[in-house]
Amino acid sequence: MQKLQWNNRGFSTVHALVAAAVSFYLVMISGLFSEDVNGIIIDRKSWLSDSMFGVSIGYFLTDLGMILWHFPSLGGKEFLLHHGLSMYAICLALFSGKAHMYILMVLFTEATTPFVNLRWYLEVAGQKDHNLYLYNGLAMFVGWLIARIILFVYFFTHVYSHYDQGEVHLRPWILRHNDSATDAGRDERVLVLEDMQGDGQNPVEDEEAYRKREDGLE
DSSP states (O other): OHHHHHHHHHHHHHHHHHHHHHHHIIIIISOTTOTTSSSOGGGOOOHHHHHHHHHHHHHHHHHHHHHHHTTTTTOOHHHHHHHHHHHHHHHHHHHHOOOHHHHHHHHGGGGGHHHHHHHHHHHHTTOTTSHHHHHHHHHHHHHHIIIIIIHHHHHHHHHHHTHHHHHHHHHHHHHHHHHHHHHHHHHHHHHHHHHHHHTTOOHHHHHHHHHHHHHHHO
């Protein structure tokens, strides 16, 4: 089982390094999500972000299979929840083409994984008294502070400040479906009145009764 853990952590370290590097490049260096560029940020993406999402889905799916096969040796229910939610979010961004920047920012948090894995390797090798173990611990602390705390403060601040962009995209969809529901209700009322008229009833009086009955239900 220790050999399996060794291989599994090596696999996760490679993915973490690639994901962190690609995410950092796309968000901070490439200019793809720059505020100076015209266009809505949540709509921006590239072939590289699509490719990274595909690789990450493959990694999480493979790792999830290993966890289930050896459950709970490689991780408990929290790992299943983490991998499930991660795949759901990445798939949603990949297939919709939206919010790539935010998913990349979350993927950058994988930058702390190599330090966690190196800590495990050093413990297994009996090197807890080595200076490398101490330096790795300090690096892990700084990494968590930047990638897991400060980054998420910026993440939620950015989401809040660009909330109107998402609202602009959602509003037409909501209004379109709301209009459809209104039209359906109007058509239903016309059909009811036509039926009443066909039965020889007074449609004006019955429409007033219909409205009162609707108001009473509300």
